[in-house]
Amino acid sequence: MELRQLRYFVAIVDHGSLSRAALVLHVAQPALTQQLRQLEEELGVQLLHRSAQGVLSTDAGKIFYEHAQAILKQVADARSAVAQSAERPSGSVTLGLPHSISGALALPLLTAARAQYPEITLQLTEELTGNLSDQLKSGRVNLAVLFDDGQLAQFATTPLVEEELRFICRADATYAQGEQALTLAQTLKTTLILPGLQHGVRPRIESVARQAGLVLDQVIEINSIAILKSAILADMGATILPSAPVLDELERGAMHSHRIHSPSISRTVVLCASKNIPLTNAAAAVSRLVQQVSAQLCAGDTWPGATAIAGGTSS
Known part of the structure; x- marks a missing residue:
């Protein structure tokens, strides 16, 4: 299995068509079709349903698509980590936020990131907490804001705020x-x-x-x-x-x-990272920024019902 096969497969699914994916990838369609066939033969399953209207993922294809995305992201992060400077971090960082947190944190965090780290592309994804946990484990997001329910031992965690319900x-x-x-x-x-x-x-x-x-x-x-x-x-x-x-x-x-x-009733809001996938310099900078912005929002009473947790450290 080759990285280009993963890139080709993800592009086909994203564009819903072999012909459109071939144009975007600048690859001849017969070559793209051959690489897809080789990938399916190696995996022993059909990944896509083909029709005159385009392509749709099979159940196996949907599962493989998530893993392919995660692998490609980790490869990109590895390249970025090697290339970037600690003093001037750059690259792409994906942060997952629960629906109930994004209203308070998302916009202030984006504003601060643009001001302090203009060379970092901060991508925010808003999801249910259960989905964010799975995405963090697989490496599809670099960081995630979650709630301490006693089930976060698999992650490196930094307490942010205590939020009243x-x-x-x-x-x-x-x-x-x-x-x-x-x-x-x-x-x-x-x-x-x-x-x-x-x-x-x-x-x-x-x-x-x-x-x-x-x-x-x-x-x-x-x-x-x-x-x-x-x-x-x-x-x-x-x-x-x-x-x-x-x-x-x-x-x-x-x-x-x-x-x-x-x-x-209150809940502890924590910033989580994988214990197995090292943070790039850019992701580490965003981690510090999330802590800083959270504390500022609490100090300014602009995160209703939230109290900053002083001295939160990763575990």
């Missing part, structure tokens, strides 16, 4: 009329709209509730912040989230946020 509902909902704060037991009596068990805030809420002898009985699972917000505004239920993802709705009065007590 609050009960959030439509402004005119009857769940919490006149109440500034609610007990956790009170919040769990409502229909809650939450991500699935493997994503975001859900594991943390389940853990705190279990320790308090409580259970979540009425849950609507939605793994999209945009759809979750629409469901709240449709009065299908309330949620337990940090304030940052619904800040616009809170500021314009469409939603209300209530503190939770007895017990309160």
Whole structure:
């Protein structure tokens, strides 16, 4: 198996056509077809379905595509690491952010990166936390912001902030009329709209509730912040989230946020890197920048409900 075969295969999938991929790669289509056939023969599976309309990945092709992308990225990172200077880092860095964090962190981080490291191309990808963990393990992202659920031992981690979770509902909902704060037991009596068990805030809420002898009985699972917000505004239920993802709705009065007590709930936001794949100088610079920007946002009260964790160190 050769790197060019991986590049060819990824290009074919990305462009959905052998002919278009051949044009982009400046390779004759018969040669491209031959390399694809050799790759399929070596793997012993069909990677693509061919038709007059183009090509589609088989199930095996979809799996191989993810691995091919990760391998090609690691090769590019290795070349960049050799070439770049520690004093003037350059190259491409991919940082994964959960949906519930990107609203607070993404734009300030992009602005700071452009100002401090103009020769670094910072690529932000917004994903569910479970997906980000898998991408970090495979090397498809260099860094990822995740939540400490006790399952991060496989990564090098740096604590960033402690983020308060609050009960959030439509402004005119009857769940919490006149109440500034609610007990956790009170919040769990409502229909809650939450991500699935493997994503975001859900594991943390389940853990705190279990320790308090409580259970979540009425849950609507939605793994999209945009759809979750629409469901709240449709009065299908309330949620337990940090304030940052619904800040616009809170500021314009469409939603209300209530503190939770007895017990309160928070989550630890951490920056994660692979223990097996070394960081390039550019990725190390972005890692430091994420820590710096997070602390500045907390100090300026522009990351609602978040408190910087002083002296966070990688493990």
